[in-house]
Amino acid sequence: MSAALQKQLDQLVRNGQAALLKGILHGIEKEGLRVNAQGQLSQTAHPRTLGAALTHSYITTDYSEALLEYITPVFTRSEDALEFLADLHRFGYEALGDELVWCASMPCDIPDEEGIPIARYGSSNVGQLKHVYRTGLKHRYGKMMQTIAGIHYNFSLPENLWPALQEQQQNRDSLQDFRSAQYFRLIRNFRRYGWVLLYLFGASPALCSSFLKGRSHQLESLNQDTLYLPYATSLRMSDLGYSNKAQSSLGICFNHLQTYTASLHRAIHTPYPRYDAIGLKVDGEYRQLNTSILQIENEYYSDIRPKRVAHSGEKPLHALHTRGVEYVEIRNTDINPLLPLGIDQQQADFMDAFLVTCLLAGDELIEDDECERISDNLNRVVTRGREPGLMLQFGETERSLTQWGHEILDMVSQTAAVLDRNDQDSRFSAAVVAQRLKLDDPSLTPSAQVLARLQESRLSHSEFSLAQSLAHRDTLRKTALSEKRHAYFSELTLGSLSDQARIEADDSVDFDQYLADYLAQ
Numbered sequence: 001m002s003a004a005l006q007k008q009l010d011q012l013v014r015n016g017q018a019a020l021l022k023g024i025l026h027g028i029e030k031e032g033l034r035v036n037a038q039g040q041l042s043q044t045a046h047p048r049t050l051g052a053a054l055t056h057s058y059i060t061t062d063y064s065e066a067l068l069e070y071i072t073p074v075f076t077r078s079e080d081a082l083e084f085l086a087d088l089h090r091f092g093y094e095a096l097g098d099e100l101v102w103c104a105s106m107p108c109d110i111p112d113e114e115g116i117p118i119a120r121y122g123s124s125n126v127g128q129l130k131h132v133y134r135t136g137l138k139h140r141y142g143k144m145m146q147t148i149a150g151i152h153y154n155f156s157l158p159e160n161l162w163p164a165l166q167e168q169q170q171n172r173d174s175l176q177d178f179r180s181a182q183y184f185r186l187i188r189n190f191r192r193y194g195w196v197l198l199y200l201f202g203a204s205p206a207l208c209s210s211f212l213k214g215r216s217h218q219l220e221s222l223n224q225d226t227l228y229l230p231y232a233t234s235l236r237m238s239d240l241g242y243s244n245k246a247q248s249s250l251g252i253c254f255n256h257l258q259t260y261t262a263s264l265h266r267a268i269h270t271p272y273p274r275y276d277a278i279g280l281k282v283d284g285e286y287r288q289l290n291t292s293i294l295q296i297e298n299e300y301y302s303d304i305r306p307k308r309v310a311h312s313g314e315k316p317l318h319a320l321h322t323r324g325v326e327y328v329e330i331r332n333t334d335i336n337p338l339l340p341l342g343i344d345q346q347q348a349d350f351m352d353a354f355l356v357t358c359l360l361a362g363d364e365l366i367e368d369d370e371c372e373r374i375s376d377n378l379n380r381v382v383t384r385g386r387e388p389g390l391m392l393q394f395g396e397t398e399r400s401l402t403q404w405g406h407e408i409l410d411m412v413s414q415t416a417a418v419l420d421r422n423d424q425d426s427r428f429s430a431a432v433v434a435q436r437l438k439l440d441d442p443s444l445t446p447s448a449q450v451l452a453r454l455q456e457s458r459l460s461h462s463e464f465s466l467a468q469s470l471a472h473r474d475t476l477r478k479t480a481l482s483e484k485r486h487a488y489f490s491e492l493t494l495g496s497l498s499d500q501a502r503i504e505a506d507d508s509v510d511f512d513q514y515l516a517d518y519l520a521q
Helices: 002-014 020-025 078-096 125-141 162-168 175-193 195-201 245-250 257-266 273-278 316-322 345-360 369-382 399-425 428-438 445-456 461-476 482-504 509-521
Strands: 025-035 059-060 066-072 151-156 206-208 220-223 227-228 302-305 327-333 391-394 397-400
Touching: 002 020, 002 162, 002 345, 020 162, 020 399, 025 078, 059 327, 066 078, 078 125, 078 345, 078 369, 125 273, 125 482, 125 509, 151 345, 162 175, 175 257, 175 302, 175 327, 175 345, 175 369, 175 428, 175 482, 195 327, 195 345, 195 369, 195 428, 206 445, 206 461, 220 397, 245 428, 273 482, 302 316, 345 399, 369 391, 391 399, 397 399, 399 428, 428 461, 445 461
Parallel strands: none
Antiparallel strands: 025 066, 025 151, 059 066, 151 327, 206 227, 220 227, 302 327, 391 397
């Protein structure tokens, strides 16, 4: 893996093409629950002063009406994406009154999951589709799991890099096929090495006990209202968080675009007995979009996804299959409750170097046995990542997390040096050095720091997170939103309300027909 990476980096530098990496594109999506001043889940509708969640480009909701999602445009500089995200928070706080954006991935105290409001998107067919999909998630997995929040880091390589890489590899496929194959190469290596991101940046070692009310678990009690595991890094990414036993049979390990899309297509059209028992339409109300393993492709939970921007009304899977991969969405990033935005510049710099490394490292496929090892390693890291002497599966043997982590960072440092040369800076290398320190001293990891703060303060998970949410709001509001940016957001907000009204007025078929046509794509 390391040799393949060094060879490709050397060729890019030798051919004067390393500068093409300066055009990397970034986008950030950040979820966050709206809570009241007491840290209780908001029961109010999505504020109209934030626009229409259906049509606003940058401010929407995820599963719950209370689960805000801020989405940045695509930027060539990650610092611009982070600044835009900060401005979205500042604009949002003008509309939220006394409400706060919850600063943690794991939710606030929710005594009864029936009190979690499902997001609504108006009366249009597309709005009903989004609501029914979320209703299906409720029936399939329960509401509580859908209150988990995270950060999605969207990443793509510049278009003018692909011909250079294709020539370098002497590949004769179409450029679209080559690009898709290379993104799947990145995805495979991300799945092999992505556990290191959970160790370095996981920030959910504890959760409010209400999250697991009535469920069996192996967590320990930190105090009366908080559960934890002493060496956990990211309980959000464990079986306690996003899990789906029905999906385990799909066996998707991301070797090829064609097999990936075919597997998801098959899952969307394969009935599942337990979901069939829920019913499709009962007493005139839809309970789910279909009774298959997946309602739509977004229901497949994964730490990374290949993506393609879809046309209006087009299924994302159809867009991906016909026009190839456009970018990847990194989905295993916890919200760090110690940071105002949940992510910072150093983490973004490391992510860039790590993802380029995954693109240029070896091209080996993932066989079934390795797929199982990958899953086992992820489970070990999310639940026991900081455990002294923890071993991970490595081929037919085992290797210590610390040793293997340093070997991965050795590769990332090679990439970071090239990225630094482009910027005549040392920020990428510095980001790698900072992560090395965490491998040598687990107490420097966000998960350890969060746990230490909880233990020292003797606060519950919800009390600690509420205090942090208040502090982050005050920090962000210390910097005023510029008049130009405020006017831009205000214009988008009004436009989104008009766009939703137009969509609702333009519907020409009933929802039954719309849903049938959509699923038939």
